[in-house]
Amino acid sequence: MPSKLTKEQSDYLVSKIQRFFAEQRSENLGNLETEEMIEFFSKELGPFFYNQGVQDSRKLLLERMSALEDELYVLEQPVMKKR
Template sequence: MAIELTKEETASIVPSLQKYFREELDQEISEMRAKMVLSYFLKEIGPFAYNKGVKDAEAFFRGKVEDLTATCFEDGLTYWVKKRT
């Protein structure tokens, strides 16, 4: 599953790719080539990053759910215990 970006997101990423190629690889690339590189990364690398994010989120929420009992547990008969004191 390729990650799809909006036109605005693509427009903000393309100059960064062009700058990276220019400053790190000493190559000038056109807007069209930068979009092609971005498309390639989104199709080939994006799913790995997406899946990692999903796994991290799942682990986070599983940790919270496992602690749900401790977080939400209320001792029974609190009315009478509190009334005596």
């Protein structure tokens, strides 16, 4: 199992996958088979989902920084030059 999953998370995923295969494909998977499947998909698909999360976070951060920059401009005091 991926080291980043807790036992509770792993047990939950095993249960969900086994139920899916039983209901959708009429196949019964054992715990070991299911855990290996989770490990495989985590290794192969995980980086894609992780990178998408990083991209989503970057986009959100840039949007928030832009809004913060706008708020800072509003705080500036007008300055008049005297001659």
